[in-house]
Amino acid sequence: MHFSSLIQSIKERREMLQVTQETLADLSGVGLRTLKQFESGKGNPTAETLTKLGNALGLELTFQVKTTTPEE
Amino acid sequence: MHFSSLIQSIKERREMLQVTQETLADLSGVGLRTLKQFESGKGNPTAETLTKLGNALGLELTFQVKTTTPEE
DNA sequence: TACAAAAGAGCCATATAATGCACTTTAGTA
């Protein structure tokens, strides 16, 4: 199973803020190895890891209702 | 670390659809033990587990930008 | 209250996530 959309969110946000993986690892408290693995699509991170990364970047991990036909 | 908001999303959605933990476990392919642990706030599920549960319930795991002052 | 279904918890084995360290690869730049 891949999590491209989650990965992209983190990656885009991190790059937008011009933060290196190393800095994000420090800021978030997640191991650098773990972050590298996640961003390169290798991992299956835990909710805690995702939450920590999100917190450091101002992102919140949520469940959104899937809508086939966009509301509005 | 607790994930009350994620837990609530799953729990509410499951109950709204009147699906038992056992059925959801079957539908999602997640072990019953794992689901029970998650819903009772004990676990630290992996992205895969969360995604499987979400899929079965029509929920998508996403990162949302945290806004202190709602954009609108 | 008695019963049954659903939910929660203990125990345990297996799989794998997290992490550090060292090394390789890639990308940007003088």
Place this chain on the structure above:
DNA sequence: TACTAAAGTGCATTATATGGCTCTTTTGTA
């Protein structure tokens, strides 16, 4: 092209998530 910072990978260890089985607790209802 040579150099450097950032990103990606292999390996090994430790911690823990998963999931089955069984038992207990909770909840809803006749």
